[in-house]
Amino acid sequence: xxxxxxxxxxxxxxxxxxxxxxxxxxxxxxxxxxxxxxxxxxxxxxxxxxxxxxxxxxxxxxxxxxxxxxxxxxxxxxxxxxxxxxxxxxxxxxxxxxxxxxxxxxxxxxxxxxxxxxxxxxxxxxxxxxxxxxxxxxxxxxxxxxxxxxxxxxxxxxxxxxxxxxxxxxxxxxxxxxxxxxxxxxxxxxxxxxxxxxxxxxxxxxxxxxxxxxxxxxxxxxxxxxxxxxxxxxxxxxxxxxxxxxxxxxxxxxxxxxxxxxxxxxxxxxxxxxxxxxxxxxxxxxxxxxxxxxxxxxxxxxxxxxxxxxxxxxxxxxxxxxxxxxxxx
Ligand code: DAS
Numbered sequence: 123x124x125x126x127x128x129x130x131x132x133x134x135x136x137x138x139x140x141x142x143x144x145x146x147x148x149x150x151x152x153x154x155x156x157x158x159x160x161x162x163x164x165x166x167x168x169x170x171x172x173x174x175x176x177x178x179x180x181x182x183x184x185x186x187x188x189x190x191x192x193x194x195x196x197x198x199x200x201x202x203x204x205x206x207x208x209x210x211x212x213x214x215x216x217x218x219x220x221x222x223x224x225x226x227x228x229x230x231x232x233x234x235x236x237x238x239x240x241x242x243x244x245x246x247x248x249x250x251x252x253x254x255x256x257x258x259x260x261x262x263x264x265x266x267x268x269x270x271x272x273x274x275x276x277x278x279x280x281x282x283x284x285x286x287x288x289x290x291x292x293x294x295x296x297x298x299x300x301x302x303x304x305x306x307x308x309x310x311x312x313x314x315x316x317x318x319x320x321x322x323x324x325x326x327x328x329x330x331x332x333x334x335x336x337x338x339x340x341x342x343x344x345x346x347x348x349x350x351x352x353x354x355x356x357x358x359x360x361x362x363x364x365x366x367x368x369x370x371x372x373x374x375x376x377x378x379x380x381x382x383x384x385x386x387x388x389x390x391x392x393x394x395x396x397x398x399x400x401x402x403x404x405x406x407x408x409x410x411x412x413x414x415x416x417x418x419x420x421x422x423x424x425x426x427x428x429x430x431x432x433x434x435x436x437x438x439x440x441x442x443x444x445x446x447x448x449x450x451x
Contacts, residue, residue, distance in 0.1 A: 125202040126167045127257050129250070130192065131155060132174040132181065132216070134209025136235035136246040146238045148175045148209075155207065158239060159247035166258055169201075178209025178216075178234075183328050183429045186216055190223035190323060197225035203257030207250060210234040210282055210290060213268055217277035218423040221266040222430065223323050230266045231256045232277070236288045245271065245288050252302040263313035264299055274300040274307070276314055278448070281420050283390060294391025295418075319444040324433035329354035331429045333421050335388065336366045342373030348381070354432050355382045357416065357424045363387065363395030364405045364415060371403040375411035382438050384414045384428055384445070386421040393418035393449055409451065414442055417450030 131137060131152030138146035150158065152170030161168060173192060174185060193204050208216055217232040224230050233253040235246035253269040266277040271289045279293035293299070300309035332353045334345060348356055358374060360366045364385040366374065374383050385408055387394050394415045395405045409415055416424045431441050442451060 124165045124167045125258055126169060126200055127254055128169050128171055128193075128196050128201050128204045129156060129254070130171045130173050130189065130196075130204060130206045132178070132185070132189070132206060132208035133176040134178050134207065134211075134234045135238050136207050136209075136233070136250070137175065138238040139240065148177060150239070151175065152207070155246070155250065159250055161247070161251060161254065163254060163258070166254065168254060178212040181208070181212055181216070183219075183426055186219035186426065187223065187324060187328075187430075189216070190220055193220065193224045193230060194323075197228045201228060203229040203231070205250065205253040205257050206230070206232045208232065208234055210236060210270070212422065213270075213291070214277075214281050214420060215422045215426050217266050217268045217280060218419075219426050221277040222318060222321050222427065224266060227261065229257045229259065229261045232266065232268050233270060236270075236286065236290050243288070248272075251305075255302055255305060256307055259307040262309050264309065264311060265314055265318070267299065269302065272302050273298040274302065274309060278314070278318075278419070278423070281390060292391060316447050319447050321427075321430050321444070322434055324430050326433050328429050329432045331425055331432065332356040333359070333425050335359045336361060336370055338367065340367050340370045342367075342370030345370055345377065346373040348377055353381065355384070355428045357384045357386055357421050357428060358413075359386045359388045359421045360394070361388060363398060364408065365399065366403045366408065368402040371408060371411070374408070374413060378412035382414055382428065382432070382441050383412075384416045384424050384441075384450075386416040386419065386424050396451055412438075414438065414445055415450045417445055417448035419448045419450070
């Protein structure tokens with residue numbers, strides 16, 4: 123009996139064509155992608171499902187929760203694997219969201235393209251074909267993966283590191299988990315540790331979580347307004363090991379008593395420190411003043427995680443425990 127693989131399309135460059143008004147926009151459905159890329163594999167029944175047709179910066183946490191629920195449904199109705207196609211700008215959020223909330227019993231692979239289908243050297247067909255091979259290959263204890271340019275990346279580590287080249291994704295500090303060549307899948311690791319926190323799919327309306335970036339000399343006047351603007355939590359991308367100007371740190375410390383504030387770092391592929399620096403605005407100072415440290419998750423992944431945990435009613439102590447799985451505290 124042939125394996126059933128679903129291709130859930132959300133839009134992105136892989137589905138884009140020239141618009142009369144200039145630039146490319148998402149127009150191709152999941153069905154059209156399969157046809158256009160002549161995707162066919164013996165022993166696989168590949169089913170296209172058009173879920174959204176938008177650029178990935180237009181996706182919301184609600185869309186990702188909807189996609190996770192859809193994939194759970196597919197896992198429960200006989201599908202052996204799922205490939206999500208979408209824009210590369212937020213592949214890391216989608217892959218992380220599926221890792222956190224999606225089914226654990228089938229492989230889920232996220233892919234896209236850096237060049238639209240009519241561009242010279244378009245990469246969408248190869249990425250989609252590789253991803254289907256990955257999805258058909260069985261679950262290897264490495265969670266949801268991102269497959270791009272023949273490389274296999276883990277959802278929790280992957281990040282977009284270039285806005286234009288075909289090799290746009292990195293997983294730092296651990297590197298790719300494997301590769302796909304000549305149609306065959308090679309995974310070099312048996313399992314990823316530690317385990318992800320057990321997070322239920324939120325059923326309630328999602329709270330607003332702000333993402334701020336700390337700049338040189340930022341006095342925190344935006345941070346100070348988060349509560350009156352109705353935010354239930356915030357992620358703040360700090361400098362270096364998670365460092366913030368004293369004036370902004372002061373404002374954040376004031377609101378950290380009311381809503382969870384998680385510190386991340388702007389340093390790509392690195393992590394927030396926990397116990398090195400003691401100056402005002404350092405990780406030790408921020409932690410003492412009630413801010414949470416986000417480990418090695420990017421601010422986009424922390425934003426999705428915090429949104430789900432708050433929707434599920436987790437308090438700051440629970441959130442701190444969840445962050446420990448990602449090297450945070
Ligand atoms: N950067 C484009 C892409 O790679 C747009 C998007 O993310 O939707 O797909």
